[in-house]
Each structure stands twice: as C-alpha cells, then as structure tokens.
Amino acid sequence: MLTAIRQMANQIRQDIIEMLVPAKSGHPGGSLSAADILAVLYFSVLKIDPQNPQWPDRDRFVLSKGHAAPVLYATLAEKGYFPREELLKLRQTGHFLQGHPDMQKVPGVDMSTGSLGQGISAAAGMALAGKIDKKSYRVYALLGDGELAEGLVWEAAMAAAHYRLDNLVAILDYNGLQIDGKNEEVMTIAPVAAKWQAFGWNVIEVDGHNVEQLLQAFEAAANHQGRPTIIIAKTVKGKGVSFMENQVGWHGSAPNAEQAEAALKELREEQ
Amino acid sequence: MADYILTDQKKVATRDAYGKALVELGKEKPAIVVLDADLSQSTKTVNFAKAYPERFFNMGIAEQNLMGFAAGLAAAGKLPFASTFAVFATGRAFEQIRNSIAYPKLNVKIAATHAGLTVGEDGASHQAIEDLALMRALPNMTVLVPADAEETRQVVRAAAAHSGPVYIRLGRLAVPTLFSTEYTFTLGKANILREGTDVAIIANGLMVSEALKAAAELSSQQVGCTVVNCASLKPLDEETIISVAKTTGAVVTAEEHNIIGGLGSAVAEVLAEKYPVPLRRVGIKDTFGESGRPEELLIKYGLTAQDIVNAVQEVLKLK
Ligand SMILES: Cc1ncc(C[n+]2csc(CCOP(=O)(O)OP(=O)(O)O)c2C)c(N)n1
Ligand SMILES: [Mg+2]
Numbered sequence: 001m002l003t004a005i006r007q008m009a010n011q012i013r014q015d016i017i018e019m020l021v022p023a024k025s026g027h028p029g030g031s032l033s034a035a036d037i038l039a040v041l042y043f044s045v046l047k048i049d050p051q052n053p054q055w056p057d058r059d060r061f062v063l064s065k066g067h068a069a070p071v072l073y074a075t076l077a078e079k080g081y082f083p084r085e086e087l088l089k090l091r092q093t094g095h096f097l098q099g100h101p102d103m104q105k106v107p108g109v110d111m112s113t114g115s116l117g118q119g120i121s122a123a124a125g126m127a128l129a130g131k132i133d134k135k136s137y138r139v140y141a142l143l144g145d146g147e148l149a150e151g152l153v154w155e156a157a158m159a160a161a162h163y164r165l166d167n168l169v170a171i172l173d174y175n176g177l178q179i180d181g182k183n184e185e186v187m188t189i190a191p192v193a194a195k196w197q198a199f200g201w202n203v204i205e206v207d208g209h210n211v212e213q214l215l216q217a218f219e220a221a222a223n224h225q226g227r228p229t230i231i232i233a234k235t236v237k238g239k240g241v242s243f244m245e246n247q248v249g250w251h252g253s254a255p256n257a258e259q260a261e262a263a264l265k266e267l268r269e270e271q
Numbered sequence: 272m273a274d275y276i277l278t279d280q281k282k283v284a285t286r287d288a289y290g291k292a293l294v295e296l297g298k299e300k301p302a303i304v305v306l307d308a309d310l311s312q313s314t315k316t317v318n319f320a321k322a323y324p325e326r327f328f329n330m331g332i333a334e335q336n337l338m339g340f341a342a343g344l345a346a347a348g349k350l351p352f353a354s355t356f357a358v359f360a361t362g363r364a365f366e367q368i369r370n371s372i373a374y375p376k377l378n379v380k381i382a383a384t385h386a387g388l389t390v391g392e393d394g395a396s397h398q399a400i401e402d403l404a405l406m407r408a409l410p411n412m413t414v415l416v417p418a419d420a421e422e423t424r425q426v427v428r429a430a431a432a433h434s435g436p437v438y439i440r441l442g443r444l445a446v447p448t449l450f451s452t453e454y455t456f457t458l459g460k461a462n463i464l465r466e467g468t469d470v471a472i473i474a475n476g477l478m479v480s481e482a483l484k485a486a487a488e489l490s491s492q493q494v495g496c497t498v499v500n501c502a503s504l505k506p507l508d509e510e511t512i513i514s515v516a517k518t519t520g521a522v523v524t525a526e527e528h529n530i531i532g533g534l535g536s537a538v539a540e541v542l543a544e545k546y547p548v549p550l551r552r553v554g555i556k557d558t559f560g561e562s563g564r565p566e567e568l569l570i571k572y573g574l575t576a577q578d579i580v581n582a583v584q585e586v587l588k589l590k
Contacts, residue, residue, distance in 0.1 A: 056348060060346075060347070102374075102375070103346070103375050104375055104376060110346065111342075111343070111346055111371075111375070112370070112371070112374055112375035113370075114370065115366060115370040115371075117335075118339055118342075118366075118367055118370055118371045120339075121335070121336050121338075121339020121340060121342070121343070121367070121371070122339050122340070122342045122343035122346065122371050123343060124336075124339070124340060124343060125339060125340035125341060125342060125343020125344045125345075125346070125347070125351075126343040126344070126346055126347040127343070128328065128340060128343070128344060129304075129343065129344045129346075129347030129348065129349045130347065132304065132325075132326070132349065133347075133348075133349075151335070152335045152336060152339065152367070155330075155331075155333035155335060155336035155339075156336050156339060156340075158331070158333070159330055159331065159333065159336055159340065162331075163328070
C-alpha cells in the first residue's frame with residue numbers, strides 16, 4: 001500500500017504540472033508540497049465515496065490554503081470524482097475548475113476556499129456539526145504556514161479546543177515559504193508546535209513527504225480524544241521538481257511547456 | 272389604512288421579538304443552532320441558549336470565526352443563526368460572510384441587532400449605518416429589515432424557510448408594534464399599508480412607523496400618501512415600487528441607514544431605470560452618529576415623521 005500511495009503522489013504531481021501549462025497561471029509550489037499529504041488522505045484515510053460526493057456521513061476535507069487547488073483537483077480526478085481530462089481546462093472561462101475551490105461547482109470539494117484563514121474556521125464548524133449530530137465522520141483541513149499569520153486561524157484554534165473537537169485534524173504544510181519570502185522574513189510563525197500546544201491542541205510532527213509517518217500520524221490523531229490534532233508536516237515547497245524546490249518564485253507562476261517537459265521527465269524517472 | 276394596523280401599538284424592540292421567535296422555531300426545527308459572540312444578553316439569543324443549551328454555541332469575541340463556524344455548520348446540514356451587533360457582523364466579518372457564506376450560498380442566517388443610530392448612548396462605534404449597503408451588494412444574499420415585533424417574528428420564520436444566506440437587521444430600541452397577526456410578510460414582497468394618490472412614502476425598519484405618522488399629518492393637509500413597507504430590501508419588490516410611483520408620481524424613502532447604499536439607493540436605482548419620478552431620501556446623510564438618547568438622535572439626524580413631511584413637501588414641488 002505504501003508504494004501505491006507513493007506512486008499516486010507522483011501521479012498527482014505530474015497532473016499538477018500538466019494542468020498548469022494550459023492554465024498559464026496557478027500555484028505549483030504549494031501544490032507540489034502537499035501532494036503526499038493529499039495522496040495519503042484520499043487513498044487511505046478519508047471515508048468517502050466518489051460516486052456519492054454529498055454522502056452525509058462522509059469525512060470532510062477542507063483546503064484552507066485554497067490556492068493549492070491544483071493538488072486537490074488532481075487528487076479528486078485520480079479518485080474518480082470527475083474525468084482526468086477536465087484538469088486541462090483549469091481556470092478557463094465557463095469551466096467548473098475555478099482558480100480556487102468552489103463547492104458549488106466541483107464534485108468532492110467540501111468547502112469553498114481561497115481567502116486564507118477561512119477554511120479552518122469552516123472546517124471546525126463542520127466538526128462541531130458532527131459532534132451535535134453524534135456522527136462519526138472526521139474533518140480534515142490543510143493549512144499553509146504563511147496562512148498562520150491570519151488572526152482567524154487562531155480564533156478557530158481556540159474555539160476548536162474549547163468545544164473539544166477531537167474529530168478535527170488540521171495538517172500544516174510547513175514548507176517555510178510564502179509569497180514575499182521565507183516565513184521568518186515576512187512574519188515569524190515559530191515556535192509553531194508550542195503555539196498549537198498552548199491553544200490546547202494535540203500536536204504531531206512528521207516529515208510531510210514520508211507516507212509511512214503521515215499514515216501513523218493520521219491514525220494517532222484518530223485515536224486521540226478530547227482535543228483537536230494538528231499534524232505539523234515538514235515539507236519542501238515545489239517538492240519533486242528540482243528547479244522548483246525551495247524556490248519562492250514558483251509559488252504562483254505556471255511552468256511553460258518546456259519547463260513542464262523537464263519537470264515531467266524528472267517525475268517519471270522517479271516513478 | 273390596512274386593517275391589520277393596530278391602534279394600540281405596544282413598544283417592543285425587534286431584538287426581543289427575534290429572541291422569542293428563535294425559541295418558537297427551535298422547537299419546530301431541530302436543525303437550528305444559534306451562535307453568538309459574547310453578546311447573547313443583548314442580541315436576545317440568551318433565550319434560545321436557556322431553552323436549548325445543547326444547540327447554543329458562544330464563539331467568544333471572535334466575529335470572523337462566528338461566521339466561519341456558521342458556514343461549516345451549514346455545509347454539514349445544520350441551520351445556523353449567527354448573532355452579534357450589526358457593526359461587527361457586517362464590518363469585522365464582512366469578508367467571511369462574502370467568501371464563506373454568500374459565495375458558496377450556504378444556509379446561514381445572520382441576525383444582527385443594534386443596527387442604526389437608535390443604539391443610542393454607546394455612540395458611533397456601535398451604530399451600524401452602512402450594514403445594509405454592505406449586505407445588499409453581496410450576490411446570493413437576502414436582506415430583510417422588519418419594522419416591528421410581529422414582522423420580525425414572520426421574517427425570522429421566512430428566513431428559516433428560505434434556503435440560502437439571509438441578513439436580518441434588528442434594533443435595540445423598543446419600537447411601536449404596528450401589525451396584528453393578520454399581517455403577512457412575504458419574502459420579496461413589499462406591503463402597501465395605506466393608499467393615497469399624491470405621493471408614495473417607501474420605508475422600512477423603525478421608519479415605517481414614522482411614515483405612517485407623516486401620512487396621517489399630511490392627510491390633514493389634504494395630501495394623500497401611499498405608504499409602503501419595504502422589509503424585503505433584497506430581493507426588492509420592483510413591481511410594487513414602480514406601481515406606486517405610477518399612481519402617485521412622487522416618491523420619498525425613509526430609513527435608519529446612510530442614504531448611500533440602503534433603501535433610498537435601491538429605490539432610486541429602480542426608479543431611475545424603469546420609471547423616473549421626483550424622489551427624496553430621508554436617512555442618515557453620510558455621517559457617523561454620536562452618543563445620545565435614541566429619540567434625540569432621531570431628531571438630530573433627521574429621522575422623524577416631521578422630516579418625512581418636509582421631504583414630501585419638497586418632492587411635491589418637483590411634480
Ligand atoms: C486572506 C488572504 N490574503 C492574501 C492572499 C494571497 N495569497 C495567496 S497564497 C499566499 C501565500 C500563502 O503562503 P502559505 O500559506 O505558506 O502557502 P504555501 O506556501 O503552502 O503555498 C497569499 C498571501 C489570500 N489568498 N488570502
Ligand atoms: Mg508556505
């Protein structure tokens with residue numbers, strides 16, 4: 001299973017590169033850094049049914065860092081929510097794959113996001129609904145590290161702990177970069193683990209590209225009672241494409257056909 | 272005069288009527304959950320909190336998160352009512368309402384109290400004069416401004432029955448209960464309270480009561496007024512607005528809101544495009560409020576029956 005998930009993550013990375021070329025815009029860096037996390041979630045952790053995206057008892061996933069829409073769309077397509085060919089029409093006028101996730105348009109998207117900080121708040125609301133209705137579904141939300149500067153993240157963190165939402169799992173894509181530079185240059189977010197601990201969360205730290213560690217972390221989160229969990233996943237922005245790795249410039253610009261070919265070659269060789 | 276207009280008009284704040292209506296509805300609709308941001312005593316959600324403690328959630332002084340949680344609860348099938356003061360609901364949390372509620376069309380009811388100058392002594396920081404402008408400009412948002420306790424009761428029920436985001440504007444001040452239970456609020460419909468052929472006064476919120484007083488005064492001066500209660504600010508009942516403009520040929524609007532962006536603007540937009548007639552807008556003239564007794568502020572800022580009478584006299588000269 002580990003190998004299958006690793007291969008899926010690689011396939012998702014290839015999809016991300018391929019879909020960004022015709023779109024001519026979009027966010028490769030933060031999409032590539034989260035590919036392993038989404039592969040683990042969608043191909044092992046989440047209880048979902050692509051044939052029935054609105055199944056009331058499904059687990060939810062909220063992409064709080066909504067600009068990484070390509071990694072979510074690629075994963076949903078690979079999971080069978082819609083045909084893979086659709087990915088090539090990302091961001092085009094009239095197409096359902098919006099630049100940022102739209103729950104009204106895209107099957108499998110549980111919350112519309114794009115404005116940083118808002119996804120985790122809505123995810124916590126969903127988790128609260130699960131508690132009220134005594135349902136067993138769980139809610140997962142992926143945060144960016146730059147996103148942690150948003151005050152709303154901490155409002156949501158405080159409330160999730162207050163209401164003991166142990167059915168809520170946040171994952172931090174801790175790639176160290178945002179748009180204007182490194183986190184420390186733009187706004188210091190360290191010490192990250194201590195902050196979440198202080199807010200009353202169960203904190204697990206993993207290598208965000210290590211499938212085995214991620215699986216173990218999700219299992220530990222599911223077994224933890226009384227507190228929400230955050231999995232702090234150390235990642236590399238642009239992971240898997242050598243010339244994109246740790247390059248802040250690849251946050252929000254799409255590769256051209258030539259760059260994409262080079263990227264795909266690397267990814268295929270790794271497969 | 273419509274026969275559902277009461278002669279004995281007891282004063283009740285629309286926030287109190289909201290608090291009562293929520294408790295009533297809570298029994299009928301188990302999906303309702305109520306969220307507040309440390310103001311439940313003032314917004315009157317405290318009544319619901321006492322009746323259904325397991326369905327009431329205090330979010331603390333965190334209005335952005337109040338809206339985010341409400342969005343998530345709605346996405347997972349609950350029917351959330353989120354309450355705080357109108358300034359904080361629509362101002363502090365505007366973009367949460369925009370991106371997490373209105374854009375995804377989630378079934379959240381934002382019931383905001385302490386709208387307008389009649390907040391009184393707390394002053395301008397707490398007096399929302401722009402909330403309707405903000406909410407009206409959002410696609411998918413329904414905007415309701417009840418005039419009294421009975422209409423509030425019906426508006427709350429209509430909001431709960433409607434699928435999609437709704438903003439309900441409520442006040443702190445006790446205002447006359449104008450309507451008996453015979454009155455019917457319908458979403459998207461305005462109500463003609465009284466008919467005359469010289470001028471149409473279109474009002475909502477506490478200015479409906481002032482409009483009726485103004486119409487009574489004007490009738491003694493042989494000026495016949497049509498009075499329209501426009502509680503459904505969005506969707507707006509364009510048909511009724513155009514029809515009263517046709518029968519009277521002059522319109523005055525009256526609202527406890529900035530004349531920019533609220534009822535006056537909405538009516539002006541419809542008339543300018545579809546049936547231009549002389550128009551005067553009674554409202555807050557693009558200025559912040561101040562501390563003071565609500566009744567005194569209404570006089571100081573030009574929101575009384577007399578101000579409506581003056582506006583009618585002006586608009587009649589333009590006919
Ligand atoms: C509220 C808000 N402000 C600004 C932006 C613009 N923006 C998009 S991505 C981004 C940087 C995000 O950095 P990070 O959270 O670290 O994401 P990642 O590195 O995982 O891509 C910014 C500022 C936004 N989408 N939302
Ligand atoms: Mg980052």
